Every structure is written in C-alpha cells, then in structure tokens.
Amino acid sequence: MAQAYTPGLMVSRGCRWRCRRLLPIAGDVPVKVGDVVSSQDVVARTFMPGDAVPVNLAKRLGVSASELSRSMLRPVGETVVLGETLARTKGFFGFFKSEFPSPMAGTIESISKVTGQVILRGEPIAVQVLAYINGTIVEVIPHEGVVVESDVALVQGIFGVGGEAFGKIAPVVPSPDDDLTAQVINPEHRGCVVVGGRRVTGDAVRRAIEVGVSAVVAGGIDDHDLRQILGYDLGVAVTGTEKLGTTIIVTEGFGEIAMAKRTFDLLIAHRGREASVNGATQIRAGVMRPEIVIPLAEPLPPDRRDAGRVAGxxxxxxxxxxxxxxxxxxxxxxxxxxxxxxxxxxxxxxxxxxxxxxxxxxxxxxxxxxxxxxx
Structure with a gap:
C-alpha cells in the first residue's frame, strides 16, 4: 500500500537520540569518541573575529589620506587599548598638534592611503559549544564539532521562542486543562523547566523571567501576549535568538488549547529530572521544532525503544x-x-x-x- 506523509511531532517515552553540535567556524574539539559528557560540558570551542570598526582618521586629524600613515603611532597588526592615542599630527613648529584616541580595544587591521580610513578589529569573541544533552560522543568532526548520542524521553512542540536552556522538570498544575498563571510560579522554580497545562499567560511569562525560570512549557499561548512579551510582532521567521532570559515552548498551538494528555503525562513522569530545551522554531523548508529532551537514567534495552517508524x-x-x-x-x-x-x-x-x-x-x-x- 502506498504511504501518505505529513509533518509530525515526536512525543516519545524512550528513543535513541543523536544531536550534532557544530561550531560556526573551524576551531578546537577537546573531546574524543567514547567520552561521556554532561549537557553543559564544552565539546568544541573557537574564536570569532571581532567587529570591524572603520574610522575616517584623516578627516578627524585634518590631514590628507596620503599623509595619514606618517601620523600613525602604531603600525598595522598591533593591538591598542581603549583611549590609547592612535595618531598624532606634527603641528606647526611643535605646536597645535592633533591627537585621536582609540574608540575601542582591538587590532589595527588596515590603514588606507586612498580613503584615509583606519579599520580597527575588535577583540576576538570566544565561542563555546555545549554537549546539550547528557550522553556519549559517537562521532568527532575534526575542527567542527561532535555528535552526541543518548537514550532520552522526547517532546517536540509546535512553536517556541528563546534558545537552549537547562533545568529540572517542575510541573506546576495538576492537569493538562489548567492554565499556567503567574500565581503558581515561585522563587524555588529558579533554574527549572516549568510545565503547565493549557494556556501560559503573559503575566506568567513575565513572572518566570523575573524569578529566573529556565523555560516554560504549556499547551498554548495567546498571540497578543506573545507580542507584548517580545515587544514586536514575530511574523514568519526562524526563532531561537530572542534574549528573554526564559525559553517558551508551546506544544499544541496558539490560544487556549489543553496540552495533549500523553505529553503532559510524559513530562509529569519525569518530575525532578534534568532536561535540555530549545525554543528554536522554523516552519518553512528545513523544519526545526522546539524540543524538551530528557536523558534517561539508564540506557534502554533495544526492545523498549520506540519503533523506528518512517518519519511522517x-x-x-x-x-x-x-x-x-x-x-x-x-x-x-x-x-x-x-x-x-x-x-x-x-x-x-x-x-x-x-x-x-x-x-x-x-x-x-x-x-x-x-x-x-x-x-
């Protein structure tokens, strides 16, 4: 019989999960195949070039572009600190000298004799990639990253905002039909993944951010509340880069939609366990789903893993x-x-x-x- 296909969400009590953890540019991978890592261990690191800042220094000093190099106190390639004098004119008979202090700390990347511009390159930005889940390194991609494998319980959501976060699963409502309100979020939920039932209110999200909750998970959210939380209309885009302080994941959709009972029961069953969450969502080509990944305490025997049904x-x-x-x-x-x-x-x-x-x-x-x- 011919198969029919449709996009799908994973809600699994136990499956073998692999995630690729890659650097944006080539760098160092300090782990090897077979290493056991925890979710917040660094598995790859590199340095991104700092921002390039152009300064029209010839104009600032009142000299021609061709004369600028003679006024520079440091050559190309040397580092400068914030406020250090970059260039100084000779003046007239030693008087009326002009100076220009560096607007930033960094490196002198170029001095143009044509435009009179100096390009300053900011200090390198350290980039570290975490393992994301507790598991085992099963592949090392030289100078790029790793693949981490673990037996996990997994819930994929419909929509999310905010990036990767970590914390213990903390259900705060008794049933999937109950709203997640500000009143049920307390200071002890700091650093936790708070699980609600139906709609998460805007006040609840603001309370979660105030308390320092790692993530909130609920069945739905009102689009008006989301717009107020973000400060703008999200539209159709890739999410995950928002700097809210708390990641938001909805499992069912927009509005007052109760969380599916099987999803709610799965999360309740893992109360108190460490979870890794990611709100990144893309609904066009190259679909990305927000997810809650809960590494299991013990490896699953093969007969207890979810069957590998054809995706979709x-x-x-x-x-x-x-x-x-x-x-x-x-x-x-x-x-x-x-x-x-x-x-x-x-x-x-x-x-x-x-x-x-x-x-x-x-x-x-x-x-x-x-x-x-x-x-």
Missing part, C-alpha cells in the same frame, strides 16, 4: 492533530486514507483523511490539514 508516514491508527479550522487543535486517530481525490468546499480537489476525534466524532479533512504526532 500516516497509517491507520496514527495519532494526529488537526491544524486548520474548523477543527483546529483537535486530536484524533486515522481511520481511513481514501486513495481518490475529493472535491472540497473550496471547489478544489485534494486527498483527504478520515479521522476519529478524541470526543468520538468522525470527520473528513484534507491531508494537508493534519499533523502527525509521532512516537
């Missing part, structure tokens, strides 16, 4: 989520995959899927309107 393959019984109105956010399972195309209300032809919803009702929707819940 729809089949009878596959758990799905509907991602378009009028059933947006509804969960269910596939009951039939008709091969023939069906005429939709929009008068276009499309392949459809028949779904039994969690409330027992049966609906037919376009295959493009569903998302597979994998695991």
């Amino acid at each position: 393959a729809l089949d009878l019984g596959s758990p799905i989520r509907i991602i378009r109105e009028p059933y947006f956010g509804a969960l269910g399972s596939v009951t039939r995959l008709p091969h023939e195309q069906v005429l939709l209300a929009s008068e276009s032809l499309a392949r459809v899927v028949e779904v039994k919803l969690a409330d027992g009702s049966n609906v037919t929707v376009p295959r493009a309107n569903v998302e597979l819940i994998e695991g």
Whole structure:
C-alpha cells in the first residue's frame, strides 16, 4: 500500500537520540569518541573575529589620506587599548598638534592611503559549544564539532521562542486543562523547566523571567501576549535568538488549547529530572521544532525503544492533530486514507483523511490539514 506523509511531532517515552553540535567556524574539539559528557560540558570551542570598526582618521586629524600613515603611532597588526592615542599630527613648529584616541580595544587591521580610513578589529569573541544533552560522543568532526548520542524521553512542540536552556522538570498544575498563571510560579522554580497545562499567560511569562525560570512549557499561548512579551510582532521567521532570559515552548498551538494528555503525562513522569530545551522554531523548508529532551537514567534495552517508524508516514491508527479550522487543535486517530481525490468546499480537489476525534466524532479533512504526532 502506498504511504501518505505529513509533518509530525515526536512525543516519545524512550528513543535513541543523536544531536550534532557544530561550531560556526573551524576551531578546537577537546573531546574524543567514547567520552561521556554532561549537557553543559564544552565539546568544541573557537574564536570569532571581532567587529570591524572603520574610522575616517584623516578627516578627524585634518590631514590628507596620503599623509595619514606618517601620523600613525602604531603600525598595522598591533593591538591598542581603549583611549590609547592612535595618531598624532606634527603641528606647526611643535605646536597645535592633533591627537585621536582609540574608540575601542582591538587590532589595527588596515590603514588606507586612498580613503584615509583606519579599520580597527575588535577583540576576538570566544565561542563555546555545549554537549546539550547528557550522553556519549559517537562521532568527532575534526575542527567542527561532535555528535552526541543518548537514550532520552522526547517532546517536540509546535512553536517556541528563546534558545537552549537547562533545568529540572517542575510541573506546576495538576492537569493538562489548567492554565499556567503567574500565581503558581515561585522563587524555588529558579533554574527549572516549568510545565503547565493549557494556556501560559503573559503575566506568567513575565513572572518566570523575573524569578529566573529556565523555560516554560504549556499547551498554548495567546498571540497578543506573545507580542507584548517580545515587544514586536514575530511574523514568519526562524526563532531561537530572542534574549528573554526564559525559553517558551508551546506544544499544541496558539490560544487556549489543553496540552495533549500523553505529553503532559510524559513530562509529569519525569518530575525532578534534568532536561535540555530549545525554543528554536522554523516552519518553512528545513523544519526545526522546539524540543524538551530528557536523558534517561539508564540506557534502554533495544526492545523498549520506540519503533523506528518512517518519519511522517500516516497509517491507520496514527495519532494526529488537526491544524486548520474548523477543527483546529483537535486530536484524533486515522481511520481511513481514501486513495481518490475529493472535491472540497473550496471547489478544489485534494486527498483527504478520515479521522476519529478524541470526543468520538468522525470527520473528513484534507491531508494537508493534519499533523502527525509521532512516537
């Protein structure tokens, strides 16, 4: 039988997970294959060139571009400190000299006899790549990074903001139908991954940032609250670089959508365990999903790992989520995959899927309107 495919989310109680940890430019990899690492161990490091700052020094000193090099006190390649005199004119008979102090600490990269500009290069910026998860190094990519492997419980979300964060799983609501509000976040949640149920409110996010919570996870968030938290309308973009101080991950979508019970139960089962989270999201080509990764205490025997089903393959019984109105956010399972195309209300032809919803009702929707819940 031909397979149908759709984007999917992983929700797994136990799987073998590999992550590539790479530097942006060539550098040093201080670990080797077989090393056991923890999530915040440095597995690769390098130095990025500092910012280049042009200074029209000839104009500042009142000399011609061709004369600038004779006024420079330091040659190309030497370092200078903030406030150090870069250049000084001879003046007239030793008087009326002009000086220019360095606006930054760095290196003199070039002196132009044509434009009269001096390029200052800032101090190198140290870049360190962390292992991200507790695991074992299974591959070293020389001068670039590593691949870390571990047996983990995994939850992928629909949307997130903020980058990588670490902390203990801390559920703060009794059921997946309860909102995550500011009142349930306390100082003891500092450095934790706080798990709610339904919607996380804007006040709760602000409280989490104030307390120092590593991340908040909930079923949904109001787009108006998100806009106020960020200070701008996010639009369609790659997220993950936001500097909020707290990473936000929603597992179901925008609005008041309860977290799927299987997701909530999985997170509750790992209360108190260390987790690695990443809010980076990309919904176009090269899809990236926000994730909560919980390394397991003991390696899983092969027969207890989730089966390696083809990623994105729809089949009878596959758990799905509907991602378009009028059933947006509804969960269910596939009951039939008709091969023939069906005429939709929009008068276009499309392949459809028949779904039994969690409330027992049966609906037919376009295959493009569903998302597979994998695991």
